Amino acid sequence: xxxxxxxxxxxxxxSLVILAVFGITLLIATYSTYAERVVAAFLQDRVGPDxxxxxxxxxxxxxxxxxxxxxxxxxxxxxxxxxxxxPCLAMTTALMASAVIPFGNTLLLNNGDVxxxxxxxVNIGMLYVFGVVSLGVYGLMIGGWASNNKxxxxxxxxxxxxxxxxxxxMGMALIALLMVTGTLSLQKIALQQYDxxxxxxxxxxxxxxxxxxxxxxxxxxxxDLPECETELVGGYHTEYSSMKMGLYLxxxxxxxxxxxxxxxxxxxxxxxxxxxxxxxxxxxxxQGELFAHNVVTILxxxxxxxxxxxxxxxxxxxxxxxxxxxxxxxMRLGWTMLFPLAILNIILTGAFILFFGSKAxxxxxxxxxxxTEIRTVARR
Amino acid sequence: MGNSLxxxxxFVALLSALGVVFAKNPMxxxxxxxxxxxxxxxxYLMLNAQFLAAVNIIVYAGAIMVLFLFVVMFxxxxxxxxxxxxxxxxVAGAIAGGMLLLVLIxxxxxxxxxxxxxxxxxxxxxxxxxxxxxxxxxxxxxxELASVLFLVAMVGSVMxxxxxxxxxxx
Numbered sequence: 001x002x003x004x005x006x007x008x009x010x011x012x013x014x015s016l017v018i019l020a021v022f023g024i025t026l027l028i029a030t031y032s033t034y035a036e037r038v039v040a041a042f043l044q045d046r047v048g049p050d051x052x053x054x055x056x057x058x059x060x061x062x063x064x065x066x067x068x069x070x071x072x073x074x075x076x077x078x079x080x081x082x083x084x085x086x087p088c089l090a091m092t093t094a095l096m097a098s099a100v101i102p103f104g105n106t107l108l109l110n111n112g113d114v115x116x117x118x119x120x121x122v123n124i125g126m127l128y129v130f131g132v133v134s135l136g137v138y139g140l141m142i143g144g145w146a147s148n149n150k151x152x153x154x155x156x157x158x159x160x161x162x163x164x165x166x167x168x169x170m171g172m173a174l175i176a177l178l179m180v181t182g183t184l185s186l187q188k189i190a191l192q193q194y195d196x197x198x199x200x201x202x203x204x205x206x207x208x209x210x211x212x213x214x215x216x217x218x219x220x221x222x223x224d225l226p227e228c229e230t231e232l233v234g235g236y237h238t239e240y241s242s243m244k245m246g247l248y249l250x251x252x253x254x255x256x257x258x259x260x261x262x263x264x265x266x267x268x269x270x271x272x273x274x275x276x277x278x279x280x281x282x283x284x285x286x287q288g289e290l291f292a293h294n295v296v297t298i299l300x301x302x303x304x305x306x307x308x309x310x311x312x313x314x315x316x317x318x319x320x321x322x323x324x325x326x327x328x329x330x331m332r333l334g335w336t337m338l339f340p341l342a343i344l345n346i347i348l349t350g351a352f353i354l355f356f357g358s359k360a361x362x363x364x365x366x367x368x369x370x371x372t373e374i375r376t377v378a379r380r
Numbered sequence: 381m382g383n384s385l386x387x388x389x390x391f392v393a394l395l396s397a398l399g400v401v402f403a404k405n406p407m408x409x410x411x412x413x414x415x416x417x418x419x420x421x422x423x424y425l426m427l428n429a430q431f432l433a434a435v436n437i438i439v440y441a442g443a444i445m446v447l448f449l450f451v452v453m454f455x456x457x458x459x460x461x462x463x464x465x466x467x468x469x470x471v472a473g474a475i476a477g478g479m480l481l482l483v484l485i486x487x488x489x490x491x492x493x494x495x496x497x498x499x500x501x502x503x504x505x506x507x508x509x510x511x512x513x514x515x516x517x518x519x520x521x522x523x524e525l526a527s528v529l530f531l532v533a534m535v536g537s538v539m540x541x542x543x544x545x546x547x548x549x550x
Contacts, residue, residue: 079407123430124430127438134441141453156453335537
């Protein structure tokens, strides 16, 4: 790649989208901390944060100032390098996952350019998300181990065992979904649901397994055993203070956002909404195809964020409603309930496809497989 | 750019692989091994084998190394608590390592490094659908047998973890 190609890449629309995805991820995670308190206050019939700014809207800013100005503490006998590395890793892996999520369809520009509302389109998107999720536990493990504290170590060990156990069921739920969609690309999955029914119709059991595993993978109540205060002081982040602690908490909210986005995309139609074809057709006849396409795309993005916000709210709702599991109950649920259910789901899906046919596109093996489409087709 | 990326990845892979062997602390060894897997996945990506790259990360870096780390944490292995190896173990280790080196050199000595022919090279060879076609047509039986093996292992672990009738832990 020479210099001119590089500069045109840097200032292209697509790079703006990448920046926007990064910024929006951070913004939503920031205000998730505020939303968490408001939801908690509402569910417990309290007032909640209302001091900083109107309705307490500046609370996340006040929190950040507090975290940044607190003393940075290194426990005696800790492994300093890994102690710092832990929260960094947690944050990095959390931020990586939102790169492949399609936040909308394409925008058509006047000069014929197509801008995807997705940072990068890879044809193994589902595997990418799964891989990044499976790396997320390292930040917890390394931080917990490096703290040189028994409670931290126990929290780290719990995190590792929990993550590995629930990844299994999560992967199996995704396999069943893959059998339905026939593609690993998140954008293609979203576009399929644009034209047909949402995947929740085909995979209700798979979705239930997936959402339970998502709670476990993001360490949210009722599965927040790695940071169980009643047993482990603070779990893996017992020894952390200042912004390093903040990074851990922040990473959790980013994970919640990403999990919500993945669930909306995989099972709840992504950026599609009822009546979009009607709207598209009526706008095309009155305003032209370009305008209609862009309006539908922007509306789709708004709808996708509404779905994501609902799931984030759902995470919080569950957190302030359900009590925490016991650790052996958590393990038993993962291995003896969700895992057999996931296998059953695969068998049922397979039987369904065998008897009723599949909506996945048939792979034409007589022809050479077409080269991967770099530029996504806007619309038929 | 492709060349320099290759050299960078190769450098990281070799350096972190050496780090695995030479690190005194088992925890650092495990972390270096994870870095090695990432460098190797980078190589897969450069060969356009996206599926292999992702699966390498998911299976090795995401699952197996978590278990390695888990064991290291549980046993609290540290440089201080590590007992000194006896002389016999050192000699045995040196001989085994030397034999492996010998076999590798013998195997690679006569290899003629040929690059892929740019004209006839199929860039889609590593894509998921191509891999699926090969696995489900050419190698269907071995693939299914391997799948059954994995399924048996997973079901076996569930059965071992199941509570016996009348057993109580609390």
